[in-house]
Amino acid sequence: MIGVVAETIEALERRIDELRVAVREAVLAGDRELAGERRSALKSAERAWEDALDAAAAEAGSPAQAGTTPPAGSPERSALPGSLLPLREQVYEALSLLQVPAAPKLIATVHEAFFGATFPTTRVTSLKRDEERSFRTAPFARPYYICAALSADYLAPSRGLLAVSTWPLELRVIGSLSPRVDFLTAAIRVAEAIERIPEPPPAARHLLQRFAASISGAISPAGRADPAAVSEAARAELTVHRDRDAMARAAAAGRARGLRHAEQLFGTAMFRDRAGDAADFAVDPADIAGKAAAE
Amino acid sequence: MTGRQPSAAAQAALDRLRGRALPKNHDARTISALAANPGCARRALMDAAGVDKQRVAAQAGFPAPFGQSRFAIVRGNAFEAQVKENGAAQLLILLREVLGLDVSEVGYADFNDVGGNSSAEVRHRHTRHVLTAPDQPGRTLLDHPLLRLRVGGRPAYLEPDLIALRLDGTFHVIEIKSFAVIDGQADPGKVAAAAIQSAVYVRALRDLVAEAGRDPAAVSHQTILVAPRDFSSQPTAASLDVRRQLGVLDRQLSRIASIEDLLAQYPGTLTFDLDPDPQGRPRRPAAELTAAIGQVAANYAPECLATCELCFLCRDEAAGTTGALGKPVREDLGGIEYIAQARGLARGQLPAPEQAEIAAQLLRAAQLREQVLGEAV
Numbered sequence: 001m002i003g004v005v006a007e008t009i010e011a012l013e014r015r016i017d018e019l020r021v022a023v024r025e026a027v028l029a030g031d032r033e034l035a036g037e038r039r040s041a042l043k044s045a046e047r048a049w050e051d052a053l054d055a056a057a058a059e060a061g062s063p064a065q066a067g068t069t070p071p072a073g074s075p076e077r078s079a080l081p082g083s084l085l086p087l088r089e090q091v092y093e094a095l096s097l098l099q100v101p102a103a104p105k106l107i108a109t110v111h112e113a114f115f116g117a118t119f120p121t122t123r124v125t126s127l128k129r130d131e132e133r134s135f136r137t138a139p140f141a142r143p144y145y146i147c148a149a150l151s152a153d154y155l156a157p158s159r160g161l162l163a164v165s166t167w168p169l170e171l172r173v174i175g176s177l178s179p180r181v182d183f184l185t186a187a188i189r190v191a192e193a194i195e196r197i198p199e200p201p202p203a204a205r206h207l208l209q210r211f212a213a214s215i216s217g218a219i220s221p222a223g224r225a226d227p228a229a230v231s232e233a234a235r236a237e238l239t240v241h242r243d244r245d246a247m248a249r250a251a252a253a254g255r256a257r258g259l260r261h262a263e264q265l266f267g268t269a270m271f272r273d274r275a276g277d278a279a280d281f282a283v284d285p286a287d288i289a290g291k292a293a294a295e
Numbered sequence: 296m297t298g299r300q301p302s303a304a305a306q307a308a309l310d311r312l313r314g315r316a317l318p319k320n321h322d323a324r325t326i327s328a329l330a331a332n333p334g335c336a337r338r339a340l341m342d343a344a345g346v347d348k349q350r351v352a353a354q355a356g357f358p359a360p361f362g363q364s365r366f367a368i369v370r371g372n373a374f375e376a377q378v379k380e381n382g383a384a385q386l387l388i389l390l391r392e393v394l395g396l397d398v399s400e401v402g403y404a405d406f407n408d409v410g411g412n413s414s415a416e417v418r419h420r421h422t423r424h425v426l427t428a429p430d431q432p433g434r435t436l437l438d439h440p441l442l443r444l445r446v447g448g449r450p451a452y453l454e455p456d457l458i459a460l461r462l463d464g465t466f467h468v469i470e471i472k473s474f475a476v477i478d479g480q481a482d483p484g485k486v487a488a489a490a491i492q493s494a495v496y497v498r499a500l501r502d503l504v505a506e507a508g509r510d511p512a513a514v515s516h517q518t519i520l521v522a523p524r525d526f527s528s529q530p531t532a533a534s535l536d537v538r539r540q541l542g543v544l545d546r547q548l549s550r551i552a553s554i555e556d557l558l559a560q561y562p563g564t565l566t567f568d569l570d571p572d573p574q575g576r577p578r579r580p581a582a583e584l585t586a587a588i589g590q591v592a593a594n595y596a597p598e599c600l601a602t603c604e605l606c607f608l609c610r611d612e613a614a615g616t617t618g619a620l621g622k623p624v625r626e627d628l629g630g631i632e633y634i635a636q637a638r639g640l641a642r643g644q645l646p647a648p649e650q651a652e653i654a655a656q657l658l659r660a661a662q663l664r665e666q667v668l669g670e671a672v
Contacts, residue, residue, distance in 0.1 A: 103380060154410030176433040179382025180401035186381075214384035216391065216398065240399050244433065268410065 008084045009056065012049040015086040019045055022130075025137055048084055087119055087127055091146050092164060098189050100182035101149035101163040101172060113203040114193060128162060132266045135165075139261060147265040149174050152252035155259065157267035165265050169256050175248035177241045184234040184241075187211040187218075191227035191234075301343070301447060305555045309344040309447065314568020318345030321451035326444070327491040328602035330543045333550070335594040336557060338603060343447040343551045346567050348604035354569050354577045355585045357608035371473040375456060378471055378521060378530050383436050383457070386469075386521065389532040390459060393519060394467065402433035406440040415452045419443050426458075426466075426500075427507035435460050442499035447551045455496040459519065466504075468496045468518040476522045476531050484601075486520070486535070493518035494540035498548075516541060565590055597621045628653060641672045 019042040026035035085093075094111040095102060102110070104124035112118040131145045145165040148157035152175040163172045174182075190208055194200045205225075211234075212218035212225035218233035219225055256264055301309065321329075321342070329342055341348055352359055378386050382403045390396040407413065409421040418441040426440065437458040443450045457469040470493045474485045497518060501511035516538045524531035550557075565587060569577035588608065595613035597620075599606045613619040615635060617628045630650060631637050640646055641661035646654035661672045 105380065151405070151410070156408075156410035159405055159407055176402035176404050179403045180384075180387070183381045183384050214381070214388050216388065237398060241401060248433070 009049065009052045011085050011089065012045055012052060016042065016045050016049060018086070022134070025134075045086075052084065085117075087123055088131065088146050090115065090117065090119060091124060091127065091162065092144065095146070095162065095164050097193055098186045099167075099171075100185045100189075101158070101161040101174065102182070102186065103160045104162065106186070107162060109207060110190070113190075113201065113207045116201070124162065128266075132262070135265060136262055145265060147172070148267045150252070150256060150264075150267050152176075152178070152248055155252070155256050155263070155268045169253035169264065170246070170249045173249050173252040173256060175245060175252060177245040178249065181238065181241050181245045183211075184215065184238045187215060187234045188231050188238075191231040194227045301552055301554050305558055308558045308563070309554065311563075312340065312344040312566055313346050314566050315571060316347055316350070316569065318449055319347045320345065320449060321444075321446045323453050323455075323492050323495045326446060326451065326453075326495045326544070327488060329551075330491055330494075330540070330547045331488075331602050332594060332596065332599060333543065333547055335599075335603075337588065337591040337593040337605065337609070339547075339550060340554070340557055340561075340591055341567065341605075343554045343557075344567070345447070345449060350569060350577065351567050351584065351588070352605050352608055354579060354581060355588060355608055356581045357605070357611060359604050359607050367473070371471075374473040374523060374528065374530075375471045377528060379438060379457070383438075385530055386436070386457070386532075389521065389530060390519070393532045393534060394459065394461060396435070396459070396461065400435040400461070402435040403438065404434050404436070405438045407438065415441060419452065423503055423507070426503060427509065442496065442503060444495065444499040444502065446548065447554065453496060453499050455493075455500075456521075458496075458500070464513055466500060466514045468493050468500065468514075469521060470496075470518060471521045471530075474522055475525065476533070477525050481522060489520050490518070490535050490537050491540045491544070493520070493535060494537040494544050497537055497541060498544055561590060595619060628657075638672055 019038055023035055023038045023042055026038055090111050091107055093115055094107045097110060097114060098106070104121035107124065108118055108121050127146055128148065131147060134142070135145050135147075143166075147163055147165045149161035149163045150156065150173045151158045152173045155173070158174045161174065187208075190204070190211060194204050194208055197204070208227060208230060209219075209225045212230045215230065215233050215237065217236070218230045220229060259268065325342065329338070332338060341351075349359070382401070387396070387401060391398070404425065406418060406422055406425075409417050412418075422437075422440040422442065425434070425437070437460065439454050439456065440458055442453045442455065444453055445451070455468050456471040459467045459469055461467065470489050472485065472489050474482055497514055497516060500514045504513055505511045516536060518535045518537050519532055520535050521530050521532045523529065567584070567587060568579065569584070570579040571577055585608070588605075589612070593605070593609040593612065595606075595609040595616075595618055599609060603609070610619060615633055617631055617634055617637060618625045620634070628637055630653060631640070637657060640650065640654040641657040643658060644654075665671055
């Protein structure tokens with residue numbers, strides 16, 4: 001148990017370091033409001049660090065009780081209001097489990113089901129903005145960024161989908177078949193994750209049940225969603241779409257490679273900049289991507 | 296829709312009716328409401344002119360707390376988001392059952408913005424480009440395409456929840472509603488409203504397809520209604536045939552186009568202008584405005600309370616008439632316009648020759664009432 005606490009303390013220390021950098025960036029950029037926000041985040045992280053340290057000290061002082069502390073993933077832990085990990089790491093955990101771009105709501109549900117802590121989805125939206133700002137200030141300073149998935153036609157950020165910057169571009173572009181392919185893939189990942197855990201939490205089973213309800217033949221006649229059956233049904237449907245989807249994604253990824261790094265991660269902004277100006281709106285997606293690449 | 300435009304003279308007359316206010320554009324709700332009370336000249340005229348009825352009603356002293364409730368909107372949006380999340384996973388399963396959608400048909404295209412640009416014009420052009428393309432590779436569900444229907448010479452942008460495209464190239468309009476379907480039954484009024492709204496989308500979609508030189512029959516009159524099942528948040532789907540609603544709608548739209556006939560009945564000085572001061576605050580006296588509104592006949596029915604911003608004004612005006620009690624009452628009391636008149640006949644007042652029959656019925660009804668309740672009318 002001490003190991004777990006120590007890990008949280010380390011995570012908090014990393015978080016504190018990151019926040020210090022963020023405060024410095026905001027102050028130097030002259031953004032007082034943002035600096036204030038980040039300062040208060042820093043203060044609460046420091047407070048959490050003090051608390052975690054106290055808890056660790058108390059536990060180290062009474063080894064007899066340490067063995068009775070519930071293991072990670074048990075109901076006691078999931079009763080915690082939120083994880084001590086910073087939001088970006090929680091999002092990273094959930095996305096790493098899914099291995100496909102996902103919407104904030106799914107990310108939060110997966111995190112709650114498998115990691116026992118939830119977060120408001122509204123915070124995830126501002127997370128992406130922070131990540132983009134951080135990348136543009138100091139590119140590749142972090143091992144990974146929470147970034148956007150790109151729509152295959154215009155290579156603009158796909159509405160509401162988040163991905164991880166270290167994933168291959170083919171996975172981060174979204175063609176017309178990709179939402180279904182990614183949904184089926186996510187179902188398989190969730191089923192596999194449940195099979196790995198000896199006693200999967202009820203929330204995880206519930207999540208699998210919800211996935212299964214939207215896949216033909218995934219639910220047993222008794223109405224139960226068995227991980228192996230869900231996996232099998234999802235794989236069966238996946239074979240129908242996989243090749244066509246892979247081709248579309250490979251083509252889009254090829255075009256996206258011509259973009260600058262920040263655009264590859266957070267999408268082209270050319271349309272956002274010209275919102276409302278429809279006069280020279282080109283309708284051929286390939287043409288637009290070409291233009292974006294040439295910029 | 297070029298065949299349905301009002302003439303330039305009529306357009307000028309409509310502009311004068313509206314006065315200095317900016318025209319208020321139609322949306323699917325207002326177009327459906329138009330078809331809901333086809334007999335109302337007041338509404339037909341004001342809508343054709345694009346009058347902001349809400350402001351006019353407020354200035355005339357009858358503000359209507361109009362529009363959908365905030366809670367209904369939040370619930371509706373949440374249900375729609377749930378049905379559409381993860382590539383509309385819940386919906387695909389339903390459509391496989393209702394439309395017999397093939398397993399390979401799962402393509403999902405988002406029309407909420409075009410590469411980050413969400414202006415109506417760009418979205419409409421993108422929609423038109425995609426929907427009229429000769430082939431539709433990998434596109435089955437089209438999320439929030441932006442259609443356009445010309446009503447009274449002005450474009451109204453319309454946003455269906457979804458359009459489903461089947462393998463054979465037929466478009467089906469899908470309307471997602473948050474009222475519950477319990478045991479396969481839903482509130483008939485709400486289903487009727489959904490049907491007419493879907494018909495508006497079918498009309499707009501057919502126009503778009505026809506403009507591109509393709510067969511309008513590619514847009515099915517079978518639309519799909521998706522709503523929560525029983526007391527859960529699980530969606531269920533039902534097929535709605537909107538041929539009848541399309542007929543009513545077409546008649547209404549052509550009536551707006553032939554608005555000249557209606558305009559000819561009113562003096563050239565009639566206007567609903569609010570006489571705004573430089574800050575845009577209306578200054579026109581309420582009595583004068585009410586008098587102007589009163590020149591155009593309304594056809595008030597209690598249903599108007601759910602669909603028209605002028606409802607309180609018209610209800611006040613219609614007080615004492617049999618029509619204010621609803622269509623069934625007016626039809627039962629055929630030929631009697633006022634409630635007082637009906638009561639008079641029931642009390643034994645001598646009827647006019649053409650009212651003899653209904654007077655006898657009223658008299659009999661009053662006698663029965665007295666026997667049962669022991670009170671006179």
